[in-house]
Amino acid sequence: MPTPRQAALSMLNQVLNEERLLSESAAQRALEGLDGASKARAMRLANETLRNLERADKLLKSHLRKPPAPYVMNLLRLSTIELAQGGDAHGVVNEAVTLVSKHKKYGAMKGLVNAVLRKVAAEAPEKIKILRAPRLPKWLRGPLTEAYSSEIVGAMEVAHLAGAPLDLSVKSDPAGWAAKLGGTLTPMGSVRLPEAGQVSALEGFETGDWWVQDTAAALPAKLLNARKGETVLDMCCAPGGKTMQLAASGAEVTALDASETRLKRVRENLTRTGLKATVVCEDALTHTGAYDAVLLDAPCSATGTLRRHPDLPHAKTGENFGALIELQARMLAHAAGLVKSGGRLVFCTCSLLPDEGEVQVEDFLETHPEFTADTEALARDGIDAAWITEEGGLRLRPDYFAEIGGMDGFYMAVLKRA
Known part of the structure; x- marks a missing residue:
């Protein structure tokens, strides 16, 4: 059975050496055999290392003449x-030495690992306090600085380092x-827990009284304001947080997604919470129908979720963003055709890039005069x-509400049909 540190190291190797996301099944297999608490600890160790990767490398630099093999370097970073x-210095160093000594290829490096980590243990707790918040990779920091400013991007990086409650x-x-x-209530009405531990062990999980959803991610469904008896479509619905919000309003909800695998989780969440929706596996671009309201949480770069998913900058390079932006525009145009006269459409993305938010809605309104942005x-x-x-949408950033733990970066707009 793996230990939490061993599982965390395996996940780090997949993110940093193979450019896999932690959510991918290959990375998740590293957690097999661990109980719930150990899984949570392994994920926390991996996420904290990815969040602080630049700092880890700076702390290690003075003790390494050159970076060792990736496996060993990731073990040192972790x-x-x-x-x-x-x-605990004794436990951390001893397990690191044990892990490397058992490796067929790098067992001879155990002396180096032991020596380096004993030096790091003596100085790292103080030295890390003076290191800057790690910067985003250039492929992302450049566009964000152009869209906002270097000061704002710096504030976002501080928020990313702080992680997410x-x-x-x-x-x-x-x-x-x-x-x-x-916990406490966020200004937008979500329950916020600073230290949650094992989620499934919390009161109310088994009985389905709540579900995990960032306060920013919960806002699009609130803005849609679904009412009892209305027909509502949740396009690209997985993992189902917004579907459950809409279903809880009493609306007749259709939950649509192109992946049967992702829909399995939606069905599980609906069952746990005792909420009802019609679950449909279909390509959003081929779906037909007429609805009082449509919520489109479009596929995007997910750059607004880095405080919760620090693996993203290391597993993505921005190469496919152009295709995503084109897909978003097609989905938004198709969603418009599903809205009844007098109905409403909420478009949102968990992205910080204006091309996936403000620009999309600005272009949409120019080509769809029957819709207006409902700022009220x-x-x-x-x-x-x-x-x-300016075009009537809402821009949320991770540095907003920083004093109480921030929020995900999101863009959303309420579009009303005449």
Whole structure:
């Protein structure tokens, strides 16, 4: 059976050496054999190392004449960040030495690993405090700096380093659940837990009273404002957070996704929460029908979720963003044709790139005069009027609400049909 550190190292190797996302099945196999608490610890170790990778390399640089083989370097990075964050030096160093000594190819490196980590253990907790927040890779930092400013991007990087608390959407009584779970309410009404631990062990999980959903990700469904008896389509619905929000309103929800694998999770979530929706496996671009309201959470770069998914900058390079942007435009145009007269459409992406948000809606409104941006729908608790963009959408950033843990980067717009 693997240990949490061993599983975390395996995931690091797949992200950094093979450019795989932590969510991919190959990476998830590293967690097989671990109980729930150990899985959570392994994921935390891997995420914290990826979040602090630049800092780990700086802490190690003075102790290495040259970087060792990737496997050994990733082991040193993992151990360095755990030591810098207060991990037990004896346990961290001993397990690192054990792991490398058992490796058929790199067993002879155990002396180096032992020597380097003992030096790191003595200095890393203090040295890491003066290191800057790690910067985004150039392929992403450049476009974001052009879209915002270097100061704003710097604030985003600080937010990414801080990571993300656990946000929950509840079926009813958010204040009551915040009190039960020892959390607080975000300005937009989500229950926020700073230290959640094993999610499935929390009160209310088994009974389906809530589901995990970032406070920013919960906002598009709130803006859609589905009402009891309305027909509502959730395009690209997996993993189902927005579907459950819509179903909880009493609307007649169709949950659409092109992947049967992803829809399996949607069905599991609906079953756990006792909510109902018609689940359809179909390409969004071929779906037909007429709905009172449509929510399109379009496939995107996911650059707004880096505080929760620090593997993304290491597993992606931005090469396919052009194809994604084209797909978003096609999906948005198709979604418009599914909205009844007088109905509404919410378009959103968990992206920080204007080409996947503001520009998409600006172009859409120019070519679809029957739609207008409904800025009145954006007047909700927790929304700063300064976040409303020129074309009538809403731009959220990870550095907003930084004092209480931030939020995911998101763009969304409420589009009303005449």
